[in-house]
């Protein structure tokens with residue numbers, strides 16, 4: 001065992017230092033490394049919903065007998081997914097800290113080796129050790145490195161490693177108090193075998209922080225730093241829309257370095273501003289002015305969807321957010337329409353109006369349209385195409401149009417689609433213009449809070465009428 005490893009083991013380094021302790025493993029014979037982190041949920045700022053979900057897991061680990069008596073199965077695998085730097089590793093370590101478990105901090109790529117059989121052997125050694133030290137948490141970051149879908153012309157070594165992981169997970173008996181937490185930025189890449197019940201069957205999305213959480217994260221990371229009275233964390237949180245917890249922690253650190261460079265004893269607001277600009281400059285040459293502008297546009301765009309949906313009363317809204325998620329700059333989460341397969345023409349037209357309302361709001365307010373509506377327009381095309389060609393809901397008649405017939409009618413279909421979309425778009429514009437006060441209100445609230453629940457939305461709309 002290297003000296004570094006001994007040191008890390010001894011002093012309970014915070015989780016993020018562990019990456020370095022994972023070096024120099026080469027033959028799979030070496031003991032898997034673990035620590036007993038002191039990190040708890042208190043060290044993770046915000047993410048309340050996620051922590052709530054994990055409280056139950058913590059209880060499982062602490063009181064397995066309580067669940068066994070009831071015949072309940074203890075979960076084996078939990079999968080964290082979402083963008084990088086959002087605290088997935090930190091959370092996994094805090095589950096270990098909360099339960100006083102042995103924490104095995106690994107990365108998928110360290111199992112993937114050029115020598116056949118080594119990866120599988122490492123997995124076996126890791127699980128043996130984890131069972132011996134139970135209760136244990138095995139954390140596998142970037143699990144897609146071993147867990148990506150298996151292909152026909154496959155990478156033999158990777159597949160053997162994945163197979164071994166599956167074997168180990170299936171081999172747990174009810175008494176094994178070992179939990180595996182996987183993390184990935186790409187849930188879509190994972191092999192389905194890994195996601196089956198009894199394996200990684202709980203998926204928890206961890207997204208970029210909203211305004212409130214950014215305030216909390218900045219507090220955590222400035223706690224130990226001398227701050228000037230000029231420092232206003234709320235204002236800094238406003239300027240850092242779209243950034244991750246890791247970025248915020250970098251900003252706090254960078255600000256401290258800038259203050260030292262200027263030979264100051266305290267960090268002031270200007271140091272933070274410089275740090276923000278520096279971090280942003282590293283990201284696709286954005287600056288905070290651009291971020292503000294983009295945030296305004298997305299606020300109006302999502303407010304447009306929300307308002308028209310609310311006026312038409314088709315699907316109830318669950319949550320609205322302007323925090324980017326995947327490719328989307330913002331989103332409106334609607335309750336699914338009760339698994340219904342039959343839709344009336346009015347409902348489908350309503351859906352189209354809601355989808356177009358984002359673009360419509362942008363046009364009304366900014367007089368131009370961003371590229372953010374791309375996904376909406378794709379869905380609109382799909383629905384109109386179905387209305388015309390599958391449901392017979394257009395002036396082309398009550399028939400399905402497919403194959404050669406469709407090729408033959410393509411111009412007519414196109415002009416029919418254009419007319420449906422044009423009418424719906426105009427209708428959305430009119431609805432929004434009739435409700436401008438609400439549009440501004442919803443958009444301003446979104447801009448400030450970044451996420452709104454259905455209740456908060458109702459509260460805002462009520463204000464217009466009282």
Ligand SMILES: Nc1ncnc2c1ncn2[C@@H]1O[C@H](COP(=O)(O)OP(=O)(O)OP(=O)(O)O)[C@@H](O)[C@H]1O
Nearest residue numbers: 016044045084085086087088089090217245246249
């Ligand atoms: N909610 C949070 N509260 C406090 N600190 C946070 C939070 N989220 C992120 N951080 C900070 O960001 C750093 C990186 O977080 P972490 O390594 O847990 O992210 P990750 O999601 O595992 O990232 P990756 O996908 O890149 O591995 C943490 O060490 C911590 O300093």
Ligand SMILES: [Zn+2]
Nearest residue numbers: 358372373376
């Ligand atoms: Zn949209």
